[in-house]
Amino acid sequence: MGVKILNSEQLFKAKIVHLILSKKPEDAIKTLSQHYNVITPELKVGMPKGHRKNVGCYVAKKRTICVSSLNELRSPYVILHEFYHHLRTYNMKHRGTEKHAERFAKDYIEAYKTASAQE
Secondary structure (H helix, E strand, C coil): CCCCCCCHHHHHHHHHHHHHHCCCHHHHHHHHHHHHCCCCCEEEECCCCCCCCCCEEEEHHHCEEEECCHHHHHCHHHHHHHHHHHHCEECCEECCCHHHHHHHHHHHHHHHHHHHHCC
């Protein structure tokens, strides 16, 4: 099997995952927001009422990604999944589906795995 050539979009995705794994989720969120030309959401440890059983959620009214623990701040899947919800919120209404949020996060993680395998 040959080496897969990564395009600039895949390299960007790998960089975002690397930032999250390097304990720099705020930098990752800021970079993502600039890339997609959206307002940068806040990051908060602690879940709102009604979501305490979840590992993460996006609160549109506060433009905040909430995670259940410091550990989840280092989870690319959780951060990217919730960022997708931020990205797909218009007029405080959530438009993205869980399936699409999952696909968005997994796409970034796959790009990271591919880039890491080439190092």
